[in-house]
Amino acid sequence: MANPSTLSSTAAAANAVSGKLEGPAGPKPRRPFKPSNIMIYGTLIIFSMYYLLPLYVMLVTSLKDMSEVRMGRTFSPPMDPTFKPWIKAWAEACTGINCDGLSRGFWNSVRILIPSVLISIAVASVSGYALSFWRFKGSEVFFNILIIGAFIPYQIMLYPIAIILRELGLFGSLGGLVMVHTIFGMPINTLLFRNYFASVPMELFKAARVDGAGFWQIFFQIMLPMSLPIFVVSMIIQVTGIWNDFLFGVVYTKPAIYPMTVQLNNIVNSVQGVKEYNVNMAATLLTGLVPLIIYFISGKLFVRGIAAGAVKG
Template identity: 55%
Template sequence: MSSANGLVFNARKHISRVFVYAVLGLFAAYFLLPLFVMLVNSFKDLSEIRGGNLLMPPKSPTAEPWIKAWGEACTGLNCDGVKGYFINSMVITLPAVFLASAIGAINGYILSKWQFKGSEAFFALMLLGCFIPFQAILLPMAQTLGFLGLANSVPGLILVHTVYGIPFTTLFYRNYYVGIPTELISAAKLDGASFFQTFFKIILPLSTPIIIVTVIWEFTNIWNDFLFGVIYSGPTSQPITVALNNLVNTSTGVKEYNVDMAAAMIAGLPTILVYIISGKYFLRGLVAGAVKG
């Protein structure tokens, strides 16, 4: 009797597992469908897109839409493709990610292990920066960039993204560092280690999971940003998100949907690659930071 009950229980467990995976698979397919549509149609010629099913793979795959999107497509009056804007996004994103992550790490270290009078209030005010809408700072930031002589420039966009990213990176690092034993810091102080010696030789080597989380978070947010890019950039400093918007809204006679989709794929490739390469480390670091503090 117990053996029969065990078989029934295992069968139900197996059915439940199959059902759960089937539902998850359907949701994943639904979520990935737009990406699939863009990918397959970016390798079709325009006549095939107009005369066929968007969900069907290309009959005669061609890389011409990608070539045109990269170096020939018109974004407004400029017909040099998206390559220059892609480079702009890289030049903006990489320094901003580094600066925001580095400053956030120092802030988190101070607020968790070198607390001072009023540090909790300071941390609360900094967290407020995470919830301030972008629109609330547009005018003050524009005035600041104008005062510094950084308006409509790549360095100006780097500054904007760095400043706006610091509250988030500080939150991530502070919550992670709270879980590191304070005895390590005390022992380092007894050995005569300075503030930065303790940070670089003890804290930083233990920070790999949260560094990965922070870098992925910042890279994705900065690379995908449109609002700051369209407001604070000039004709030569626009990021690829602005160029993509201009490309889609530029009409030169025939609407080339395959080129638009190829450009969208080019714009999305860096973030896709970051998640493919570092996705599992992102989840590990996110969980590690979430259960500390």
């Protein structure tokens, strides 16, 4: 006769094996494409195609030679891909009296971008921190002025700024354009930093004050280490706005120091010679690469910073 303990252990083992074979208990996982989600996914796909299709056309056109472009096969991939349009757009295309492509404008844009971004973010971060924790007399008035400044149309300020730059001796210089971008970038960035710092618990600030920390100690040792997401948001906003700017660049500079967008306009709208659509498309993609690369590298931090700096406060 079999031992009862052996039978019970065997039954337990069999039950355990059968349980493993049957799979985990609980409700079945939800299907990803339920009928209620068809409209959501369909809408997302349509909007994705709407934004990606022009980019695809630009890319495939920039890799074709003009004989293939003239065939009218707009959406077809290149039969014999070539990077000559990219080389010409970068180093050979004429942008007025100069025929050195976009390379000159690229370095002009870099020289404008770096100081404008660094100065505007530095000033805006300190201003937002002061408006959040160090409420001085008249701080609300100052903050309201910044809010108004963030929504004033740039176009109505063109002539007054031109007069100011002329009086300062900065009209037609890179320094003048850097000052313009810095000033116009501070209102919206100060608002973002102020809202982000306002979401930090006040108890943390009070504890630092009790320990004897001052204005700059709290800023550098407590606020900055926890503020990477909002710095990324501010950087992306500034980089995108400054790099893609055409209006200020064409008004406040001169041909020798035109930024990349102005030179792109000169290439695309040139009325001399044959219209080279492949070179135009390559030049357009080259001009847009910098903000795209920065966004793809720091996209997750951008979303986190927007959620923290634009909703709370």
